[in-house]
Amino acid sequence: MARKTSKQLTKSKDKVVSGVFGGVAEYFGWDKAITRIIGAILIIFPGNVVLGLLIYFIAALVMPDAPNNEQKSYRQDDDDVIEGEFKER
Numbered sequence: 001m002a003r004k005t006s007k008q009l010t011k012s013k014d015k016v017v018s019g020v021f022g023g024v025a026e027y028f029g030w031d032k033a034i035t036r037i038i039g040a041i042l043i044i045f046p047g048n049v050v051l052g053l054l055i056y057f058i059a060a061l062v063m064p065d066a067p068n069n070e071q072k073s074y075r076q077d078d079d080d081v082i083e084g085e086f087k088e089r
Contacts (some may be wrong), residue, residue, distance in 0.1 A: 037039040
């Protein structure tokens with residue numbers, strides 16, 4: 001039976017500032033350049049640049065980095081959860 005994999009919103013490895021907009025674009029399958037332009041417009045246009053930058057940096061702190069090549073994903077198999085040696089008492 002095939003295991004259902006769920007997508008996880010992570011920062012992009014192709015970063016311009018911190019990878020937030022690139023990660024959003026990868027998650028939804030959008031073009032990264034268009035997503036970054038729209039994100040910049042949404043931060044600047046409403047007139048509250050400080051609030052937009054604050055939200056961006058909070059997202060940068062909360063979103064996890066993309067997994068490295070060594071890591072398969074953030075979700076591991078149940079067999080990989082317990083590691084180490086066990087001694088009998």
